[in-house]
Amino acid sequence: MELTLWTYEGPPHVGAIRVAASMRDVHLMLHSPQGDTYADLLFTMIERDGRRPPVTYTTFQARDLGSSTAEIVIKSLREAAERYKPQVLMVADSCTAELIQDQPGALALGADLPVPVISLEMAAYTRKENWGAAETFYQLVRGLLSRNAPAPGTQRPSRDPAVRPSVNLLGPTKLGFRCRDDVVEVERLLNSMGVDVNVVAPLGASPQDLLSIPNADANVNLCPEVSDLTCSWLARTFGMPTIKTIPMGWGATRDFIAEVAATVGIEVNMDQVGASRLPWYSRSIDSTYLTGKRVFVFADGSHAVAAARVARDEMGFEVVGIGTYSRERARDVRAAAKEYGLEALITDNYLEVEARVQELQPEMVLGTQMERHIAKRLGIPCAVISTPAHVQDYPARYSPQMGFEGANVLFDTWVHPLIMGLEEHLLHMFRDDFEFNDSVGPSHLGSEGEGARAAKTENAQDSETDETIVWAFEAEKELKKIPFFVRGKARRNTEKFAEEQGLSTIEVDTLYDAKAHFSN
């Protein structure tokens, strides 16, 4: 039993839903009670998806236990196959269903359904969301492709020189961090070096598309949290090489280009593939103030490792702490930490992360939505670099993290919460000035970011108060019960109303009369 306030990852079946929701023409039948349907809102609210994930939940109840839960499974399977006509029907248990052991996978295989079935085992009590996504993607790819596997030891035929080289981009999913834009950016990068993208999966792929995965020369392991397992199976089974560099940051993007070129056997002029403004922006004098800023990095494994490199080598920050909530990626993060002379923090306990941030007192946090809250509480600037993320981290604009444009985005995003260079300089010069001081906060930010801890005076509007109107004690007390973000408006409206009505004292009823008056 483990005490948890907030969790970084959902349960493994949420990972399965992420894979299903990312793809076309698949459907997932999840054996689960009704509460588990909350997973829909992760997609429709956080990522603003315009469709429900392709999931049928059995939503069994207590009265069904011991008698009819298996019948509900069969009924749900038939209805899902009939209604959605998927190319593949995946079947899984959520945590509660795992306990009642109906074995929906076996039921589905025996139900003579008019659609191929992939049965998933989600291990709800030992594993988590990213593992669930990786396992689902792997089972799907293996289930579809294993019968096409060449005999072990078969030499992979070399590419016809007339054919352009191609790779698959594996791993991007819905609810992944900026996957939508990273896929576009990496594809653009590959095209400009003369390499085609054969299949992107799971994001946007159909089961039919997965069948053509072996036609590419190599697999890009773009989101190892999801695609590691699949890439190594494809390497073992089809002899497909895996491209491991994640093109996040200027240097890593160049390394990626070199690795792709070497893997598919082409010559590339690095400087003609593309360029980023990051190197110049980082060298321009305004960026001097970034030097040695102490940053704390906490994310999923791949984003933590990539961000630390950008932070130190490309922004000139000092990495004072690094960690991950992902135990599956602990080894990579530990290895990276060693390079920075640090001990990695491997934990999914939010309180431990908070304690570490408090202890290290960094000047900037690069983290997840959780660290954003920790940093906000401690008054430290923060940029979100990884899932779990909230709705504002699924932006409308094009905002990749990978490739050369991704490097530009990283520069802007990480600098934004900080005080601008010249401004920081002036703050030092005038630090005793009564209105221009370091508790005022950055001039380009309202209430967030550095300096947000500065006390906000709640009675700022008091000066506007017409002195002829008095608030009765009870009314003033009532006003305080109104949420602070609309209190100012309520106060102004009530006073305006009282003035119009020629009242000199505002009673509780005046407050509500005004509320009704202005209500529209």
Add this chain to the structure above:
Amino acid sequence: MSAVIVSSTESHHAGPQVQERGQRAVFCGLTSIIWLHRRIQDAFFLVVGSRTCAHLIQSAAGVMIFAEPRFATAILGERDLAGMADCHEELDRVVSELIARRSGINRLFLVGSCPSEVIKLDLETAAAKLQAKHENKVRISSFSGSGIETTFTQGEDQCLKSTVAELPTLEAGKENLIVLGTVSDIVEDQFRRLFDELGITDVHFYPGRKAGDMPPIGPGTRLIAAQPFVGETARALIARGAVLIEAPFPLGAEGSKSWFEAIAEAYSRPDDLVQHVLELPYQRAKRAVSSHRSKLEGKRIHFLPDSQLEIPMARFLSEECGLAINEIGTPFHDQLVMRGELSRLAPEVPIVEGQDLDPALERVRESRPDLTVCGMGIANALESEGLRTKWSIELVFSPVQGFDQAGDLASLFAKPLVRESILEVGSWS
């Protein structure tokens, strides 16, 4: 394990009423913790469940709105399930950790979940044992918010019901009033002022702001529901002698007026006093609602099942805002507390209890109502099909009861329609 999702078959609605079974798209009772922990300010809710439970509560609440929440999940691991770890010992360790960390907590609820119910973890006994250990520090008890037994708002009902046995007995010959169901602090204060003016004293709001606010109960107790999802608790209170006042819910100008009138009548307050006290807030509420009526009048609305507030909301919207009701879907129709509502609903309005998601969505697509009230997971999916929606969880989270919230309530429904008329981008047609 009781099957509280099943409802009574007794009927008070003249019109078509069906029960549907199939895929449901409603939260489980654990979701109630989100508002219960804001209402009861010294209570802590410890869910004994899985990672799914923890993820559900944080997702439904919007990720981490409160720095250190007064709820948490004790996540069952493989060791607990395999019997390698004694669940009671584990719970003992977790609870001690929690109590040491949060000294301001006076009440701890162990909350059962789907997994804990399926493995038959006896949280009642666990709570009793833990109580003995932490006597004089914190009061510990349990209830179930599991999704196999409760739907969404029923979690509050189970929570309150679990505390009924602790309520002190009302002295013989004394009278009091219990207002049942969570209302926000500001609504409580408004209601108290009106009760004072009506000369109704010794009023208790249940749950109160503090876990120790335990209203005495007995044959002198009158009981009125402020929320429609408290039927089981109402029955438990009736069993201890309380007399239920039948009334519509205090939603809208008319609903609020009828609600107060029903209470005043039970107290035999003079009619002219009652009318005098209610007149000002009633007229004010009508003014506030009327400014939204033009935006709502003649529109067609469809309720998909979610919060159990569907029937009273439909009554308010048809009675006071001139909307036509397409269909009322409700996850669970407890007729005991709904009697005051049904008589005011047009007899031809169909009520569908339970859910079968896909056919229900097809009915919405076919009739294309002007507004569909639904859960958060479905709203954007319908919007992208050109339908306007109001997500129902807001109706539970915002103060909507009483005269002075009537305008706010109307505006919650008007806003999506106003937005449609403003926006010049995209298409909702």
